Amino acid sequence: MVLSNYPELPRLVGDDVGDVSLAIFSHRTTSPIDAPQYPGFGNGDRLAELGAQVLQCAVTKYFFRHPAMFSAEHIRERVGRIMQGPKVHEWLDLYGLKTRLTFGPELNRDEMLGNDHEMSKYFCTYVGAIFYCNGPVAVEEWVRQLLNASLDGVKVEAEDTMPGQEGPSPPIYTPPPIPSGYPGPSAGNSNEIDTGATSITLPPDVMLITRAKVHEAAMQATPKVHISYAETSEGPSHTPVWTVRCLVNDVEQGRATAKSKNEGKDMAARHAYVAMGWHRTGRN
Structure with a gap:
């Protein structure tokens, strides 16, 4: 094909x-x-x-x-x-x-x-x-x-849009998370983990890790662990700033601030990936 x-x-x-x-x-x-x-x-x-x-x-x-x-x-x-x-x-x-x-x-x-x-x-x-x-x-x-x-043969033509119907949604490109993250209010770059006394910068290769890969690593851990998220937002409803915490067995292991909830989850998951040491065990 x-x-x-x-x-x-x-x-x-x-x-x-x-x-x-x-x-x-x-x-x-x-x-x-x-x-x-x-x-x-x-x-x-x-x-x-x-x-x-x-x-x-x-x-x-x-x-x-x-x-x-x-x-x-x-x-x-x-x-x-x-x-x-x-x-x-x-x-x-x-x-x-x-x-x-x-x-x-x-x-x-x-x-x-x-x-x-x-x-x-x-x-x-x-x-x-x-x-x-x-x-x-x-x-x-x-x-x-x-x-x-x-299929071979005669094709089916597109339908004329009827009054009151919407046309097909055009493809919309969703860019990947910006490596440096979004700075939140009173927060540093999202690719750093605030541990109170020190900050841990994410290795460049970890920035390529997807949330699905983080969840896969959790399933392969011994014993298996469960990942969940807690989100809060601040600011106007049309332009909120999201703070997301990544919880491993209900214990916070990563936190990120971003302009969208999804970007915050992605970055928080990467923080947890590093905090759990999975980036050192070949799971990436």
Whole structure:
């Protein structure tokens, strides 16, 4: 497959996109069974269930609108092949999504990545996240373009936007956290950990560590530890300054101040990564 022939993978938008991304790319085995749910969307299993229903609806609509005027039986057959067939594996490989999924240490990664059920659920998780973050029109338009590029023959044209409907959300680029962090009120750079007497500067390679990787390190620790976050905000509601604490087994191990909650979580998680000594044990 040639990527240039396919639509770009929709970039998720919203203030909680960091939490959503963590839920997408972390297999359920990376979190305790009783892990608290995220506000708004809950967890990856909820996104997967939402995505399965949304994807089936979008694919059904595609074949319903197809110029070939498929019969109801043919629509069901084609939808079933898309939902559970090799197309899901092709799309996950196309967008490099398989490489981003993390599993618990007890699982065989190759076996999981080849499991049709697990990969279908993973793909549906991302679809559910698009619906949650970008809206239903973004899902339908992406699926339409994806199927047009994947299937031979006559294509399905975009729908005319009806009065009162919004057009598809354009991809929005979310820049990575700024390495030096954001200075908060009465706070130093976010890449330093204030320990009271001294400050610990994060090594440059730790600045590349993702929050998902920090959670993976927590699951691989002996014994396993649980990571959670506590956030507070100050200032005007339209331009708040967030202070985030990263808790390991309910004990603060990292703290950061940033202009968005997600950036604060990312940086606080990196602080905890260093405070726990995981950067010295090869877990990065």
